Amino acid sequence: MTKRTNKQYPNDFKQEAVALVIEQGYSVVEAAASLNITDKLLYNWVAKFKQQDEDSELSKDERAELVQLRKDNKRLLMEREILKKASAFFAKEMK
Incomplete structure (x- = not known):
């Protein structure tokens, strides 16, 4: 029995592979074949x-x-600016 080792792919390679499917409209099978990887692996990358x-989007409550x-x-920034101007005015009047 031979021990199978998983090949590690760099993140750039994964991102470009996913971009082929999502942005350029290739099917997963076509993109996987052109990159010499299994389609199951590319399906996993696309799903991830x-x-x-989806996780990065805000919910309605968060929005x-x-x-x-x-x-x-x-509103607070505007109030702070008004208070700055008022304090400068009154400081000037005190002199």
Whole structure:
């Protein structure tokens, strides 16, 4: 019985292989054949890429919270600018 070793592929190679399928429209079987890898391996890479892509998206609640936080941040920055100007005005009046 021979011991099988798994070949390690660099991340750049994996990303380019997945890009062939997702961005350029090749089928997984065609892309795998042209890269001399198994189609099962490429299917796994594509699935992993899609899972990472889904995980990076914000949920509706997170998006709503982000919008609210941005509004609050804008309001607070404006209030800070007003207070800076007011303190400079009153400092000038005190002299």
